[in-house]
């Protein structure tokens with residue numbers, strides 16, 4: 035199971051995360067079964083100055099500056115295959 | 117047009133947030149000149165040809181964010197703090213609302229068909245034999261198009277079995293619905309003809325180099341907020357779904373930014389619809405004219421005036437939702453400074469010509485304020501708007517078809533249920549070259565409809581150039597907020 039925590043705090047949302055809400059429609063049924071999706075409030079990274087929003091936490095690892103939903107799907111797919 | 121989220125857009129938003137953060141922390145003056153270097157430090161991987169070009173890009177984008185008319189600035193020795201000073205000193209913003217960043221402009225070649233190296237120099241040569249004007253020759257085993265002879269029919273592209281021929285476009289030009297962009301004959305840099313421009317902002321969303329930007333007013337708004345002025349936010353209905361949290365948490369967020377009151381433009385949309393219906397009864401129902409069109413979209417009104425003058429007489433005279441709500445705000449608090457916040461660049465033009473609206477921000481720009489102030493919208497309590505409650509149809513204005521719904525509702529409100537059959541609507545969803553020629557035809561022919569809704573942006577305002585959120589997602593949220601209204605519609 036790939037655990038995906040998508041930050042929808044203000045900074046992440048404004049910098050492109052708004053489109054992550056489309057992710058459910060974009061993953062295939064098969065993929066959806068392998069992914070546990072969660073939308074979470076500000077993870078705190080934006081204020082720490084480490085990295086750039088939008089942030090997504092995948093299996094405990096933080097990914098930064100994911101410019102659009104398709105890029106996020108790519109990362110999730112890589113994690114499914116691992 | 118480019119995808120909603122891309123690196124050009126990202127850079128713009130992140131620079132806006134950085135400028136505002138430094139401004140509110142009283143550090144912008146001392147740090148602004150360093151930003152281009154910090155964004156492209158030595159030995160970093162350049163985005164463009166080298167870090168020096170990257171720095172120049174950042175510098176110019178900052179200038180546009182400071183609201184500078186870049187074409188007019190000749191003196192390249194001035195540093196960014198000079199332009200900051202200039203921005204802080206201005207009392208009013210002015211036209212034009214767009215600016216071309218010549219250094220970013222790629223000087224694209226004229227649109228043309230081009231043979232790529234996928235060309236195999238085959239024996240059949242369908243490109244050569246199907247070209248109606250004999251513009252194709254095979255040289256050194258590869259087809260070559262004589263651009264002077266080419267009539268751009270595209271036959272060669274269709275016929276090539278290797279898909280070796282492509283049509284190379286000029287994104288800003290091909291996305292401009294009214295042919296307002298040309299290139300300087302010598303430098304090939306983009307130039308906007310403001311006699312033709314309708315301020316729709318499509319060029320800003322299509323240039324892959326971000327070479328056309330709207331001149332931002334973030335600094336003007338930030339300065340007044342910092343000075344503690346009495347500021348009123350007028351928020352367009354498409355704000356629903358642009359940010360995390362609820363609409364009413366959004367109101368609190370705006371107050372946290374420093375606005376004393378927050379008015380809903382959807383209420384203005386109710387007033388616009390009512391007034392348009394009265395006009396419809398006077399002009400169309402009475403038989404005086406054959407049809408009418410909406411006036412709420414400033415890019416459409418400009419299009420009619422400048423490009424379809426024969427349609428102009430059908431466009432309603434009713435003030436826009438922004439104009440109505442701004443008038444209310446200024447009457448209630450005459451000393452206030454009003455800021456329209458919406459998805460639209462054409463509103464910047466409209467506001468410059470309306471004394472009741474002082475500034476205009478896009479949602480992207482408002483987002484930069486939230487980031488700069490570290491505001492977590494979804495953690496705030498909810499707050500009511502300071503304007504009267506809007507109806508469902510007023511709230512539904514920003515989606516394509518929303519104006520028609522509102523007009524229908526008010527026709528039956530004002531003239532009774534049966535009268536709503538007399539309204540025969542037709543919709544134009546987005547201004548492009550094709551839709552403009554449809555409108556030209558409509559203006560001259562007899563039609564079986566009598567109300568034409570035109571939205572310059574595809575999907576309606578939710579698809580505007582200043583949005584953050586996907587238009588479909590936002591549209592769905594607008595619809596559900598519209599159903600929640602307690603006052604009908």
Ligand code: FES
Nearest residue numbers: 041043046076080
């Ligand atoms: S908003 Fe995502 S980390 Fe703060």
